[in-house]
Amino acid sequence: MNASPLQPAQAPDGVSTTLYGGVANRRVTVRDIAKAKQQGERWSMLTAYDALTAGVFDEAGIPVLLVGDSAGNCHLGYETTVPVTMDQMVMLSAAVVRGTKRALVVGDMPFGSYQESPAQAMHNAARLMKEAGVGAVKLEGGERSARSIELLVEAGIPVMAHIGLTPQSVHALGGYPVQGRGDEAAHQLLRDAKAVQQAGAFAVVLEAVPAELAVQVTEQLAIATVGIGAGAGTDAQVLVWTDMAGMTAGRVPKFVKQYADLRSVLGDAAREFAAEVHAGTFPAPEHTFK
Numbered sequence: 001m002n003a004s005p006l007q008p009a010q011a012p013d014g015v016s017t018t019l020y021g022g023v024a025n026r027r028v029t030v031r032d033i034a035k036a037k038q039q040g041e042r043w044s045m046l047t048a049y050d051a052l053t054a055g056v057f058d059e060a061g062i063p064v065l066l067v068g069d070s071a072g073n074c075h076l077g078y079e080t081t082v083p084v085t086m087d088q089m090v091m092l093s094a095a096v097v098r099g100t101k102r103a104l105v106v107g108d109m110p111f112g113s114y115q116e117s118p119a120q121a122m123h124n125a126a127r128l129m130k131e132a133g134v135g136a137v138k139l140e141g142g143e144r145s146a147r148s149i150e151l152l153v154e155a156g157i158p159v160m161a162h163i164g165l166t167p168q169s170v171h172a173l174g175g176y177p178v179q180g181r182g183d184e185a186a187h188q189l190l191r192d193a194k195a196v197q198q199a200g201a202f203a204v205v206l207e208a209v210p211a212e213l214a215v216q217v218t219e220q221l222a223i224a225t226v227g228i229g230a231g232a233g234t235d236a237q238v239l240v241w242t243d244m245a246g247m248t249a250g251r252v253p254k255f256v257k258q259y260a261d262l263r264s265v266l267g268d269a270a271r272e273f274a275a276e277v278h279a280g281t282f283p284a285p286e287h288t289f290k
């Protein structure tokens, strides 16, 4: 039997917990996220860039949806996330909010929208809340972003931090190398994690770091860790939806598991449509007005 709309995914053991089944008729909040950490409940996050797919994930019970700036390469056709603008993020985030009823929607702050100053971060985070209706924002950087995180949190804006591999720094990093390897880099990652927690972040993404280090960070923090390429020991996991559903064109990172092959399903549908039009077999009488 298919899950019906608004029937959230159940935990594999069928137990109704904070984020699986426990939040049925309202949006997930950052308080629910905090409770899940206390109770040791693991949770999932997917990216979404439009109302249609966001609605599918909402009905499937994904408790947190990230309008990632990965929209740049996964949705808008750019090479990287660097060219993505605030106006684009506001438009995509508003669509995801409109398409969902239960998920906490997190809006990613794009490159250049917060690095200048805490005041710039505040201005643009407020735009995502006021114009798009997101429940939280995300920005990249540990110690270097702590002052901005603090200002946003003081103003009542829930903040998800993002440390380890920060893709907006792709040109400085010379690609997407794993972060936190070696003693010095591992200590810096721990300092970054503690800095964003101290600044008031409600969760922190750990991207492309050794699994053992991600476990250390997760054990030492009171806030949730959300791993991507960080092993199985984090409190939550996030994947880019086009990667996990087999829609991404070209290479996907090693940490991706492909749960579906939508690219071939959709391509087959398009090819069949084109062939039937060419053959004159579509539309048939049942698709035709008299």
Ligand SMILES: Nc1nc(=O)c2c([nH]1)NC[C@@H]1CN(c3ccc(C(=O)N[C@@H](CCC(=O)O)C(=O)O)cc3)CN21
Pocket: 070, 073, 074, 081, 165, 167, 176, 177, 178, 208, 240, 243, 248, 252, 253, 254, 255
């Ligand atoms: N489609 C997509 N999926 C993502 O997860 C993603 C994006 N795009 N764009 C923004 C960033 C970039 N990401 C990436 C992309 C590639 C690797 C990658 O292939 N890294 C090397 C590391 C090797 C090493 O240092 O040992 C790898 O081979 O996995 C990692 C993260 C994650 N984010």
Ligand SMILES: CC(C)C(=O)C(=O)O
Pocket: 047, 066, 067, 068, 069, 070, 071, 108, 162, 205, 207, 228, 238, 239, 240
């Ligand atoms: C991969 C996640 C963490 C992200 O920042 C994005 O999709 O933009």
Ligand SMILES: [Mg+2]
Pocket: 068, 069, 070, 081, 108
């Ligand atoms: Mg991002």
